[in-house]
Amino acid sequence: MDKRNQKQQPDPSNGSKRKREGCLDCSDYFMAVAVLTSKMSEDPNTQVGACIVNQDNKVVSTGHNQMPKGGEDKLSWARTGDKLDTKYLYVCHAELNAIMNKNSADVKGCTIYVTLFPCNECAKLIIQGGIKKVVYLSDKYKDDVLTISSKKMLDLAEIPYEQFYPKGAPEIVININPN
Numbered sequence: 001m002d003k004r005n006q007k008q009q010p011d012p013s014n015g016s017k018r019k020r021e022g023c024l025d026c027s028d029y030f031m032a033v034a035v036l037t038s039k040m041s042e043d044p045n046t047q048v049g050a051c052i053v054n055q056d057n058k059v060v061s062t063g064h065n066q067m068p069k070g071g072e073d074k075l076s077w078a079r080t081g082d083k084l085d086t087k088y089l090y091v092c093h094a095e096l097n098a099i100m101n102k103n104s105a106d107v108k109g110c111t112i113y114v115t116l117f118p119c120n121e122c123a124k125l126i127i128q129g130g131i132k133k134v135v136y137l138s139d140k141y142k143d144d145v146l147t148i149s150s151k152k153m154l155d156l157a158e159i160p161y162e163q164f165y166p167k168g169a170p171e172i173v174i175n176i177n178p179n
């Protein structure tokens with residue numbers, strides 16, 4: 001085609017093969033998905049989100065801490081009092097929900113991005129499910145036996161866990177206003 005008389009279109013890439021400035025890094029995106037997912041939690045004290053990513057860097061699942069089906073409006077989010085009346089015996093952790101929600105056959109070889117270090121029960125699911133890496137944001141219960149035993153099991157299973165640090169800006173603003 002003769003291009004001599006064609007109008008020059010502005011080229012935003014400027015011929016550059018470099019990433020667009022401000023382009024979201026993959027791991028920042030995955031942790032941001034986990035954080036966004038945590039916003040779905042009804043727990044008034046701690047909202048947890050998880051995002052499971054496969055070896056092709058595709059999100060296969062997300063989950064947040066929520067009461068099991070049927071108990072959503074009936075079970076309490078209390079932290080203290082008679083143990084049977086607190087949330088702890090009932091709440092389904094974000095990691096459990098993410099593993100159960102997967103849109104793939106399994107989670108073998110996947111990485112889980114989670115906003116809080118997995119507890120011992122979630123560590124069991126992570127290990128037995130074949131997840132190969134844990135990336136976490138907060139370790140606020142690091143001195144709790146649940147976290148210590150979780151790390152012990154992950155170490156025995158040789159599953160690395162690393163704290164997340166953003167590669168780009170630590171704050172991502174999402175505007176869902178249509179105007």
Ligand SMILES: Nc1ccn([C@H]2C[C@H](O)[C@@H](COP(=O)(O)O)O2)c(=O)n1
Pocket residue numbers: 043045046047048064065079087091092093094095116117118119122
């Ligand atoms: N890795 C984790 C750890 C905890 N959760 C959930 C369970 C509760 O809803 C909440 C913790 O409550 P808190 O004792 O901080 O009032 O977080 C989870 O989903 N995943």
Ligand SMILES: [Zn+2]
Pocket residue numbers: 093094095118119120121122123
């Ligand atoms: Zn857990």
